[in-house]
Amino acid sequence: MAKVIVAATAKGGAGKSTSVACLAAYWSLQGRKIALLDTDDNRTLTRWHGKGSVLSKLPIRSECDVDAVLPAIEELKEDCDLVLVDCAGANTEATIFAVGAADLVLIPVMTDEANLFEALRMRRVTESASKLARRPIVARTFLNRTKRAAVTDHTRKQLEAFGAAPLDATLPDRAVYQEASFHGSAPPVLSPKSPAAKEIGALAREIEDLLSA
Numbered sequence: 001m002a003k004v005i006v007a008a009t010a011k012g013g014a015g016k017s018t019s020v021a022c023l024a025a026y027w028s029l030q031g032r033k034i035a036l037l038d039t040d041d042n043r044t045l046t047r048w049h050g051k052g053s054v055l056s057k058l059p060i061r062s063e064c065d066v067d068a069v070l071p072a073i074e075e076l077k078e079d080c081d082l083v084l085v086d087c088a089g090a091n092t093e094a095t096i097f098a099v100g101a102a103d104l105v106l107i108p109v110m111t112d113e114a115n116l117f118e119a120l121r122m123r124r125v126t127e128s129a130s131k132l133a134r135r136p137i138v139a140r141t142f143l144n145r146t147k148r149a150a151v152t153d154h155t156r157k158q159l160e161a162f163g164a165a166p167l168d169a170t171l172p173d174r175a176v177y178q179e180a181s182f183h184g185s186a187p188p189v190l191s192p193k194s195p196a197a198k199e200i201g202a203l204a205r206e207i208e209d210l211l212s213a
């Protein structure tokens with residue numbers, strides 16, 4: 001049965017599309033059958049997919065109409081191992097429905113108060129969706145665009161204090177992610193031995209452990 005990972009937080013620019021694109025590239029290289037769903041009407045992931053690199057080989061649906069989100073997820077699940085869903089930087093109806101269909105809600109958090117606030121809100125949204133759906137939906141945060149600065153440790157401790165401990169893996173602030181958005185590839189493909197590729201691999205393996213728990 002295919003699993004559904006939904007990257008969501010209402011904080012714009014936290015790293016939803018970047019993490020979906022990079023994780024999709026990583027798992028594709030590992031031989032997993034990946035499908036993509038873009039529920040953001042800005043279409044960031046859809047443009048990334050359209051640039052002719054590794055992601056372009058993957059099936060994708062772009063659906064921000066709330067009525068189309070659940071049918072799209074069900075259809076994509078039929079022929080893949082993992083559906084990765086990218087959400088808008090707002091708690092749209094499409095986001096809520098995608099969260100309701102998720103096995104894992106992945107919440108990128110940059111190291112500032114507004115990111116922390118929205119991450120905690122997305123966890124509450126996930127808890128409500130889980131009650132409505134009458135099944136467990138796991139929500140996990142991870143730190144994105146981290147720098148070697150005290151604020152990184154502070155954000156991690158704040159998340160822990162609110163019961164939203166982040167994954168061990170973090171994605172540091174690296175220009176390669178911005179470059180990848182222009183050419184549509186991702187570090188695991190471009191440079192498999194690079195620090196960025198290793199960091200994405202570590203994030204992916206932690207997610208795999210969560211999904212198989």
Ligand SMILES: Nc1ncnc2c1ncn2[C@@H]1O[C@H](COP(=O)(O)OP(=O)(O)OP(=O)(O)O)[C@@H](O)[C@H]1O
Nearest residue numbers: 012013014015016017018089145172173174177178
């Ligand atoms: N780890 C990182 N290091 C450097 N730049 C990053 C990193 N993660 C994301 N970015 C950059 O930050 C910006 C926002 O990232 P992204 O588009 O993934 O966020 P988002 O949560 O999908 O945003 P939106 O809410 O607008 O959909 C982009 O310019 C992206 O290249």
Ligand SMILES: [Mg+2]
Nearest residue numbers: 016017040044
């Ligand atoms: Mg995005």
